[in-house]
Each structure stands twice: as structure tokens, then as C-alpha cells.
Amino acid sequence: MIKPVDSHSLSDWSALASTVWQTERLQLEKDFQIGSFPYEFLFWQNGRAVAYLEGINVLSDYQRSGIAKELIDFARQWARNQGIRQLASNCELDNLTSQAFHSAVGFKEVSRTVNYVLDC
Known part of the structure; x- marks a missing residue:
């Protein structure tokens, strides 16, 4: 649960x-x-509220048991309860396992990015 x-x-x-x-x-x-x-990540895109899923992690002994899918379902229901119609997420470009998972649970890839940081 x-x-x-x-x-x-x-x-x-x-x-x-x-x-x-x-x-x-x-x-x-x-x-x-x-x-x-x-955090409860929310941002506005094209006038729509989108919930952002910061991370999904399941201990290795429990992977492939449906827990990650349950987490996604929980996040989707939370978003719906807030009146939000989209759930966004991301993963590293080289994390093919995460990419496959996202696709398997219904996420659609919309872009790829490289992120930068500059110390001030």
C-alpha cells in the first residue's frame, strides 16, 4: 500500500x-x-498545471514486483485530486532502465536535454 x-x-x-x-x-x-x-513540484505549461515526479526508487529486492507502478498510480491520483491533468518526470539520458520503465507505465517522451550549472 x-x-x-x-x-x-x-x-x-x-x-x-x-x-x-x-x-x-x-x-x-x-x-x-x-x-x-x-516537495510537491508544480509548474505551469501552456496554461495547464503539471505535477512533476522528482524520483522513483524501489529497493533492489523489491524491484519488478509492481511497487513502482503503484507509486506512479498514487502520484497520478494525487495529481487528479489537485485538479492536475498531467504528471511529468525525467531521467538521465544514459538510464535506459528508467526510460523503459517510464514508457512501460505510459509516459510519453517529449524532449531530451543536457543540463548545466555555473558556480557564482
Whole structure:
């Protein structure tokens, strides 16, 4: 059963999230407790609200069991409940496994990008 992170599941969530985002568990828990993580990503595109899925990760022992699909279904339902009609996501250009997953659950590829950063 997929459910939102709460105070009872925070430790388990932070253990998994720290491996995905390469961030210290305690920092994630602190950010979560003050309401700054996990984020609910929303942006406007062509006058439409689009929910953005920041990441999907399932521990290797549980992969290929339908959990990731359940996570997508949960995110889609959350978006619908907010009045949002599209769910967006992305993955690295060389992550063919993620690309195949996205296609398998119904995402349509719309573009490819290379991202840059410049220190100030």
C-alpha cells in the first residue's frame, strides 16, 4: 500500500531517499519536519498545471514486483485530486532502465536535454 510519508514512516523514507538524492538522512528528516521536503513540484505549461515526479526508487529486492507502478498510480491520483491533468518526470539520458520503465507505465517522451550549472 502506497501512502504519504508521515512521522511514523519518516525514518524509513529518509533511509531510502538519502540513497537516491545523496543527502544525509538527518538533513532530509529535518527538512521534512519543517515542511520543505518532500516537495510537491508544480509548474505551469501552456496554461495547464503539471505535477512533476522528482524520483522513483524501489529497493533492489523489491524491484519488478509492481511497487513502482503503484507509486506512479498514487502520484497520478494525487495529481487528479489537485485538479492536475498531467504528471511529468525525467531521467538521465544514459538510464535506459528508467526510460523503459517510464514508457512501460505510459509516459510519453517529449524532449531530451543536457543540463548545466555555473558556480557564482
